[in-house]
Amino acid sequence: MGRNDALRAARLRVGWRTVEQAATRITEHGQRLLDDRHFTVSARTWRRWEGERPGWPPEETAIVIHDALGRWPEDLGFTTPPGWIRPEHQEEQVKRRTFVSVTAAALVPGPVASQYVDPALIDYFQQQLEGHYRADMFLGPHDLIGTVSAQYQLIDKLVRSAKGETRRGLLRVGAAYAALVGWLYQDAGDMHGAAFWRGVTHEIAVRSREPHLVGYALVNQAQVRTDLGDGHAVADLCEAVLEDSHLLVPKVRIMAMQQQAHGASLTGDRNTVDRLIDQADGLLSRVDDDLPWGNACRRTPGYLEVQRATCYGRLGLGQEAVALWDQILTLIPETARRDRGVYLARHATAAAHAGAPDQALEIAQAAIGIAAETGSARMRRELLTLQQAMQPWQDAPVGRDLRDALAPVTEES
Known part of the structure; x- marks a missing residue:
């Protein structure tokens, strides 16, 4: 006892x-x-x-x-x-806390107190959205997630009280905010959070009855599938968008075609990559809508060649990808730090595939500095891909130099 x-x-x-x-x-x-x-x-x-x-x-x-x-x-x-x-349960607890923080802004229980919603708020949120897009070019995702998701939460609250066209307008802008939150989570390397917010985007887009937004939402989901390496799912989603292409503004069709090209690169289909990028290029001059979202094709210099070069790199076409990146990077302003960092990392990987390890190391040095500044998981992922491409030289001085240079950023991932 x-x-x-x-x-x-x-x-x-x-x-x-x-x-x-x-x-x-x-x-x-x-x-x-x-x-x-x-x-x-x-x-x-x-x-x-x-x-x-x-x-x-x-x-x-x-x-x-x-x-x-x-x-x-x-x-x-x-x-x-x-x-x-x-x-054995601690990881589950961490995942649960993370999921709660990811979903908090999107799943606010209702009902909420009714209030008058002025139609002018639609324009206000659209202007704020454009500011967030600009900030995203300069900051890492962690600095924006809280701000943008809080504004989505406010939009969701207003939607519950708004009527008629005001409500539909808020749903449209709310879908764009949800898409941006999803992108920020994706850039931060949180694919669970990204997939959740892509689902929210699709739901709000469908509720808005806006075909352009529904197509945009599906392309966003395809983007997550690209990062997950699921080329067939990317093709399925993009083909679903393009089935109703006659209903869509050229911008959405371009987005679907270039994303489908990424899916084709994942399945090793170079011919389809070139065909889709060329078709999308034929639509660029027709992009003239005033929609506040999905404007990378207008905002990013050499947008479609960036996609082609990325696809070529994924296909292992080192020399062709290097030639494209050489041209593209002369167009990218220094102010677009994060995009430039991603492109430099891809350029370096292409150089490694082309059998030029010294060039790869030289190019990578600048990307590593940007990755450390921005905290972009997407950029760290690109640098890990570079590290794999440099395996043939891992015991050579250039390989050791790259490993030392990468240590501060790759150890965080």
């Missing part, structure tokens, strides 16, 4: 006949598991554990006990402290 029979039974079950033997075995097990020769459990400590006040072991010791006996301390008669989370 009053003793910890659960631990004693577990000890005997694994053949540790005495407390002294148990202390020796658990010490040996812990030193192997943790690769730490200083890890020890004394016979006196084990005897206390089997007593009436076993207390609670340190977290490392709890992990060793679980690995040796197949059960966590709370199942072995120990006194569980407040707030203890089994290590």
